[in-house]
Amino acid sequence: IVAVGCADGMLSIQRRKKEESSTKQSLRQRQRRKTANRRYYTRGGDYKPVVADYSVTHKQKEQLKKFDKHLKTFSSTRALDEALKPCYPAEVTVGVIQELIRRGSIKEALAGRDEKGLEILLTFLCRWTCEEKYCRVLLDVTTLVIDMYAGVVGQSERVDRLLQKLLRSVQREVSHQEQLFNTLGALETLLTAAQTTNTG
Numbered sequence: 001i002v003a004v005g006c007a008d009g010m011l012s013i014q015r016r017k018k019e020e021s022s023t024k025q026s027l028r029q030r031q032r033r034k035t036a037n038r039r040y041y042t043r044g045g046d047y048k049p050v051v052a053d054y055s056v057t058h059k060q061k062e063q064l065k066k067f068d069k070h071l072k073t074f075s076s077t078r079a080l081d082e083a084l085k086p087c088y089p090a091e092v093t094v095g096v097i098q099e100l101i102r103r104g105s106i107k108e109a110l111a112g113r114d115e116k117g118l119e120i121l122l123t124f125l126c127r128w129t130c131e132e133k134y135c136r137v138l139l140d141v142t143t144l145v146i147d148m149y150a151g152v153v154g155q156s157e158r159v160d161r162l163l164q165k166l167l168r169s170v171q172r173e174v175s176h177q178e179q180l181f182n183t184l185g186a187l188e189t190l191l192t193a194a195q196t197t198n199t200g
Contacts, residue, residue: 076109090128122162130173
């Protein structure tokens with residue numbers, strides 16, 4: 001409280017406002033900065049684009065699959081092991097096999113498999129070898145597998161069953177192919193005879 005005596009004998013009494021503490025001042029300053037920052041970073045949020053505006057989109061870099069990473073480091077066995085996992089469709093697995101064939105590293109990828117690894121490979125071959133769009137590639141792989149693992153026959157009952165199943169599948173495919181060739185030969189003979197008759 002401040003009391004001041006005036007010349008006319010009057011007494012003036014005034015109360016001083018309490019000075020804000022430094023803590024309260026810094027708190028208010030921070031709040032003002034937050035408000036200003038919020039206005040800055042949310043500016044244009046209610047803007048609606050028009051036809052003439054040009055939108056720039058950020059294209060995210062596509063993540064490589066694990067088998068692609070293994071292929072980049074020339075880890076053939078790991079690439080095939082990854083591609084044989086059930087989470088990948090058959091066309092992806094066959095694509096990896098084709099790439100390994102192209103590189104000349106398919107034998108390296110097939111070699112040195114333990115019982116579990118061989119079971120996974122044989123299961124895939126049993127399921128897809130006779131599929132029309134894959135048979136050309138997978139029949140060659142099947143031949144390689146039989147040649148490479150002929151020595152393990154009789155050591156694992158599970159592997160033996162899969163090999164027998166694969167053998168039956170291939171035999172059926174060969175039988176179908178023979179029938180196809182026989183039909184093709186008969187058609188060619190028939191057409192050749194028809195052409196000879198027409199020109200005679």
